[in-house]
Amino acid sequence: MLQINNLHATVADKPILKGLSLQINAGEIHAIMGPNGAGKSTLTYTLGGRPGYEVTDGSVSFDGQDLLALAPHERAAAGLFLGFQYPVEIPGVSNVQFLREALNSQRKVRGEEPLSGGEFLKIARAQADAMGMDMEMLKRPVNVGFSGGEKKRNEMVQMGILDPVLAILDETDSGLDIDALRVVGDGINRIMRKPDKAVLLITHYQRLLDYVKPDFVHVLAGGRIVRTGGPELALELEEDGYKEMAA
């Protein structure tokens, strides 16, 4: 599904990713762990197409398409979802309006009919219910006045509504207490653990992986993947830290 080959990327002319390769197949959940400054967020933003993250070498193919040739909204329409470490607050724009426009924009690119207000609200309500989020919150401006946990919950509601093929979740576990962690973890499993979908979890800590069991764990250090293993690798890291891996 996602094939990253020898990816090099710079931010403000500083090389961050230095030859990263990774293959993710449908039905798989991958976790990338690594110390601060390893390039985890840069990988997320580069795959999402954020301005300022420049690819200097390598290639990324997503379901056979050249991902790097697509604009951010085209990547979304192709089925990519980016979960933000710090979801952005947008005063004056309601969640419902934003998500309906986003979903219908994606459908338009894919040549599908737009959803009516009623059809959309039905989907939105189901996803909000599943995440234990009050429908009233969905009518409020995007993330404004939401707690850290509510913002991450809202990311999962958005993911459920947009129903992507591949989710790249950047430190979705940061700032969550144990209960919220379980709710978010359940959400990821419910929405994304399907034979035709895949997930790339980017995290500092092992604890999210207690709820979302990865098939593969990778260690990112110095802009490339230095080790790959099964779920046991995450436990090993928790025990020993990143120092030895990076060495």
Place this chain on the structure above:
Amino acid sequence: MSQALPTRRDEAWRYADLDAIAKLWPLPEAEHIVVPAGGQWSRSIVQDAGGVHQIKMSLGKGAVAALYVLNIGGEYGRIELDVTLHDGADFTLGAAQIGGGTQTLEIVTTVTHAEPNATSQQTVRTVLAGHATGTYLGKVAVARDAQQTDSTQSVKAMLLDRTATANAKPELEIFADDVKCAHGCAIGELDPVALFYLESRGLSPADAQTLLLQAFVSGVFDGAEDADTLQALALAKLGALA
């Protein structure tokens, strides 16, 4: 009455499109509006064809007036208000100016609190693209015995291109000593992180921009009878800038 054409040295005309004014000269008589004591008055103005619109208003004791302005049309569009408030009167201005190309759009206000206890609220949001110029000059004058005056000015402008120009000048002239006069002023650009967030969810760059700008101007027409119409017209103009 023949008047001399304004020049750049006239503070109130400093940022105006003087060529356009020369063609419009002499200006039509200012419109006079009197809201009697205890009266209620409200109106919306959609300036969509260019020109200078001058309004002189007088609000009697305890009168309440609200004016909503959408300034979007023509090469040069200017709305000029001269409002005098008597005891306990209340005046609201909610305005949006949206311009592109080489448009020059201006809102110039003088709100005089002539007597005590009057309140005034002015909210102006300006969005400018291309080589457009948008100006708000707003003077609040508080007379010597106009105690308990409460006046606010909230002025924000958004520049979509580095070639656009926003001028904002809230001005206070206060001769009383027990008054509240708040004014805030900001000129900025769209937040690139917010734009990327919206685009990463599937909105095209143009739609993401329009949505953020819609949020930026939202609220200025709150309370207007035809708020929905004004919003729709504003949105259409914002969409045309994208």
